[in-house]
Amino acid sequence: xxxxxxxxxxxxxxxxxxxxxxxxxxxxxxxxxxxxxxxxxxxxxxxxxxxxxxxxxxxxxxxxxxxxxxxxxxxxxxxxxxxxxxxxxxxxxxxxxxxxxxxxxxxxxxxxxxxxxxxxxxxxxxxxxxxxxxxxxxxxxxxxxxxxxxxxxxxxxxxxxxxxxxxxxxxxxxxxxxxxxxxxxxxxxxxxxxxxxxxxxxxxxxxxxxxxxxxxxxxxxxxxxxxxxxxxxxxxxxxxxxxxxxxxxxxxxxxxxxxxxxxxxxxxxxxxxxxxxxxxxxxxxxxxxxxxxxxxxxxxxxxxxxxxxxxxxxxxxxxxxxxxxxxxxxxxxxxxxxxxxxxxxxxxxxxxxxxxxxxxxxxxxxxxxxxxxxxxxxxxxxxxxxxxxxxxxxxxxxxxxxxxxxxxxxxxxxxxxxxxxxxxxxxxxxxxxxxxxxxxxxxxxxxxxxxxxxxxxxxxxxxxxxxxxxxxxxxxxxxxxx
Numbered sequence: 001x002x003x004x005x006x007x008x009x010x011x012x013x014x015x016x017x018x019x020x021x022x023x024x025x026x027x028x029x030x031x032x033x034x035x036x037x038x039x040x041x042x043x044x045x046x047x048x049x050x051x052x053x054x055x056x057x058x059x060x061x062x063x064x065x066x067x068x069x070x071x072x073x074x075x076x077x078x079x080x081x082x083x084x085x086x087x088x089x090x091x092x093x094x095x096x097x098x099x100x101x102x103x104x105x106x107x108x109x110x111x112x113x114x115x116x117x118x119x120x121x122x123x124x125x126x127x128x129x130x131x132x133x134x135x136x137x138x139x140x141x142x143x144x145x146x147x148x149x150x151x152x153x154x155x156x157x158x159x160x161x162x163x164x165x166x167x168x169x170x171x172x173x174x175x176x177x178x179x180x181x182x183x184x185x186x187x188x189x190x191x192x193x194x195x196x197x198x199x200x201x202x203x204x205x206x207x208x209x210x211x212x213x214x215x216x217x218x219x220x221x222x223x224x225x226x227x228x229x230x231x232x233x234x235x236x237x238x239x240x241x242x243x244x245x246x247x248x249x250x251x252x253x254x255x256x257x258x259x260x261x262x263x264x265x266x267x268x269x270x271x272x273x274x275x276x277x278x279x280x281x282x283x284x285x286x287x288x289x290x291x292x293x294x295x296x297x298x299x300x301x302x303x304x305x306x307x308x309x310x311x312x313x314x315x316x317x318x319x320x321x322x323x324x325x326x327x328x329x330x331x332x333x334x335x336x337x338x339x340x341x342x343x344x345x346x347x348x349x350x351x352x353x354x355x356x357x358x359x360x361x362x363x364x365x366x367x368x369x370x371x372x373x374x375x376x377x378x379x380x381x382x383x384x385x386x387x388x389x390x391x392x393x394x395x396x397x398x399x400x401x402x403x404x405x406x407x408x409x410x411x412x413x414x415x416x417x418x419x420x421x422x423x424x425x426x427x428x429x430x431x432x433x434x435x436x437x438x439x440x441x442x443x444x445x446x447x448x449x450x451x452x453x454x455x456x457x458x459x460x461x462x463x464x465x466x467x468x469x470x471x472x473x474x475x476x477x478x479x480x481x482x
Contacts, residue, residue, distance in 0.1 A: 033272025046116025
């Protein structure tokens with residue numbers, strides 16, 4: 001695309017989007033891990049433009065803050081009053097402070113399905129055909145309500161864009177429509193914008209009027225047909241937002257499967273655009289992969305799993321799990337019904353089993369936390385085993401404290417490790433212990449009260465109860481020698 005590198009790309013994102021019925025500006029609504037405007041900016045960046053300007057207006061502080069945080073280096077122009085698309089582009093050119101020498105591409109900030117490849121084809125067609133302006137068009141199954149593209153049969157040049165309400169029956173049969181995305185000659189665009197009138201029902205400056213001005217001046221208006229009409233879909237309400245999300249998700253799944261990922265049931269899997277895979281990864285039904293999640297070769301995830309910003313090592317298995325910001329090592333086993341919170345790192349062939357929660361925990365190679373345990377603010381060495389129903393007591397009401405368990409340790413079931421505390425390499429702890437002091441390497445720690453049986457207590461305290469009757473019967477059977 002660098003051969004047809006645009007002088008500028010202008011993204012129109014100043015509108016309020018009232019039909020979204022939301023406090024969030026329309027262009028900041030998300031699909032597949034990016035805002036609507038973020039998808040458009042990302043596609044525009046593939047063209048490597050000399051300048052990239054987003055025109056902001058409604059809720060400009062929020063939009064500018066979002067762009068600064070996620071798309072550093074993107075310029076903005078402020079349209080104080082939404083006086084039409086032509087006015088918005090004029091504000092962008094004024095922000096540039098010069099008349100662009102070369103191609104200026106104008107796109108809408110609510111078209112998240114628009115790809116960099118399609119924008120690149122538009123810029124290439126514009127340059128090759130020597131047009132003053134090139135319209136991105138699409139052939140749609142049903143063109144009702146769209147502006148029709150009317151072409152010269154001999155040259156293929158665009159002679160008119162006719163709105164549906166103004167179209168003849170013959171023109172209404174045309175399925176090629178205007179997308180609202182254009183490539184302009186920068187100098188001709190700047191000159192024509194100065195001639196755009198506000199003599200219309202809305203009293204606004206329409207960018208589409210530039211096409212008529214340039215055509216009347218003898219310049220050529222061309223068109224570039226998008227390969228997939230769905231790319232030009234704009235978002236105006238939550239129904240369209242959901243449809244765009246579905247389409248984008250299908251695109252991501254298609255790309256993943258072609259790259260060697262097995263997706264067992266694509267209809268029930270959701271991906272973010274930033275998720276990455278290696279070949280032979282397997283994704284089971286009901287799985288959401290979000291943020292910077294990465295599945296290494298042969299990793300198997302799901303069913304019913306949500307991973308965000310999580311790295312899953314080669315050959316690891318993650319089942320019915322929620323994970324946020326964790327690193328899962330090669331060959332590790334997670335779940336079912338595990339919860340991995342930020343800062344969790346599972347070593348090679350380690351295990352976080354059923355109903356295990358971990359937070360800010362480093363688990364060594366081969367170490368197992370099989371079930372029913374909470375491990376928080378802890379480091380566990382290699383090839384240790386943590387007994388069922390263990391709790392790492394890390395919070396004293398004011399501060400979090402750290403627990404260290406060494407390598408080759410065996411801790412009993414129903415243990416409490418009251419941090420800060422260290423269990424040395426090769427040590428054991430007895431079941432039911434509350435460990436409050438450091439355990440030296442190779443030691444057995446027993447920290448529980450001595451058992452005391454009070455015989456006859458049920459008969460005295462719960463006379464006539466089912467338990468008392470059962471106890472009496474058992475006592476009688478013993479005395480009878482049965």
